[in-house]
Amino acid sequence: MIKELEKCDFCEEEILPGEKPPHAPLVRMHNECMLRNILGSVAHHQQKCSCFGGTENDPAGVSRRDAARLAVIEFARHSGNSMLAGWPIMKRVHLRPTNFNELSAEERWAIDRTLHLLDWDGKEGLQ
Numbered sequence: 588m589i590k591e592l593e594k595c596d597f598c599e600e601e602i603l604p605g606e607k608p609p610h611a612p613l614v615r616m617h618n619e620c621m622l623r624n625i626l627g628s629v630a631h632h633q634q635k636c637s638c639f640g641g642t643e644n645d646p647a648g649v650s651r652r653d654a655a656r657l658a659v660i661e662f663a664r665h666s667g668n669s670m671l672a673g674w675p676i677m678k679r680v681h682l683r684p685t686n687f688n689e690l691s692a693e694e695r696w697a698i699d700r701t702l703h704l705l706d707w708d709g710k711e712g713l714q
């Protein structure tokens with residue numbers, strides 16, 4: 588039997604084994620996309636979205652899946668939630684340079700790629 592590959596309802600990329608929430612079999616999204624869907628966009632966590640009178644949404648220039656990863660990271664940074672703060676991915680977030688927020692988006696994403704924040708598959712912390 589050939590099992591058809593599932594596509595993510597959020598980013599439309601294929602979902603490979605282990606990339607879905609293990610305890611939610613009906614969810615058709617990657618771990619990080621499901622979290623983004625629940626938690627809101629990067630702009631939301633920076634209070635720049637329409638909820639706060641702004642116009643920003645998911646960042647342009649990265650894939651929707653990367654936008655989901657960035658949103659989860661942004662949420663964890665702002666939440667003060669100690670469970671999230673203990674994630675291995677958040678330890679890597681602390682490796683960003685101190686002037687990170689003054690850099691251009693392209694420079695920030697290049698750094699996040701080298702820190703393996705943008706190829707995060709959502710498994711850390713969720714399983």
Ligand SMILES: [Zn+2]
Nearest residue numbers: 595598617620
């Ligand atoms: Zn996805």
Ligand SMILES: [Zn+2]
Nearest residue numbers: 631636637638
């Ligand atoms: Zn919002």
